[in-house]
Amino acid sequence: MAGPEWQSLEQCLEKHLPPADLREVKRILYGKETRKLDLPSRAFEVASAADFELQGYAFEAAAEQLRRPRTVRVGLVQNRIPLPADAPVAEQVSALHRRIEAIVEVAAMCGVNIVCFQEAWTMPFAFCTREKLPWTEFAESAEDGPTTRFCQKLAKKHNMVIVSPILERDGAHGDVLWNTAVVISNSGAVLGKTRKNHIPRVGDFNESTYYMEGNLGHPVFQTPFGRIAVNICYGRHHPLNWLLYSINGAEIIFNPSATIGALSESMWPIEARNAAIANHCFTCAINRVGKEYFPNEFTSGDGKKAHQDFGYFYGSSYVAAPDSSRTPGLSRNRDGLLVAELDLNLCRQVNDVWTFKMTGRYEMYARELAEAVKPNYRPNIVTE
């Protein structure tokens, strides 16, 4: 499996396909072409000096007579950890704050209204180790921890909604941990929080060692820039999880993730895109970048040798739209900011054409599911 030397699917297609073939391949793999955003040259200069990639695209909707365009710019941030995983905890957190602050400055230059960071962005993705200390020391209060306070300042300064996925320490309930995304309003107030509903039990993703499945349901946050929800990482494999955010009115669903190539790279371009189509909304898939090495070896419980890394986090963050179009991905190997301009009117326009909300048989599914979860359920299999 390719590591950082393989930059991206897009770069490979562009390098090898003749233009006519490339057009057709892109039509199928990426849908209607997204327009390149004209971002300020200063933003590109700052991004380049700070060694991160900047890309911008716009999704368009048809003009309506009664509604004005509902245009919003989202920013997706992917990054590697700037310090090694065995550096002191406070230094790692501080280095990540500085890195994200620099990227958010550029997001502000690009007119971003809502920015979302990657899953557990203030720490290395240490859940593979199954060790408690020092990793649990990265957990913070969602309401008033140092990272939330840091994000509040940024949100207010840039008039930007910030989605900040962290490892949460819940002091009000016995100091337990959660995998949480804090949503901070552009006013700087904490609008609320949402928790990861599905915990992976696959490969080295040993996350149930640290926290349990979220207990906050499927909240949707009304912001001045649209209704948003956060489906954290492994939740993207669960169509009903996306559905319930959509049923609660989400127009944009962020999917902050941490996932590796050997496990999920072939699923990555499909799942968030499919969710955008199936739920008539925009989805924003964000993945971290690079390899993270841990001080102590761990095994994957598969009879193979112990090792000190998880595998390769392949970045490739992208935005998908309800009409099946999507942006190209950020690269697999660099920190990056993807800016996407969305016209939220597209959600209802596609809904009116494809009518999934109208043709979905929710009452039938609800009835049958209610039966299927009963312990004495007998599957409805017809035999001769």
Ligand SMILES: NC(=O)NCCC(=O)O
């Ligand atoms: N962080 C996380 O839930 N990763 C699980 C692996 C995957 O969903 O690809």
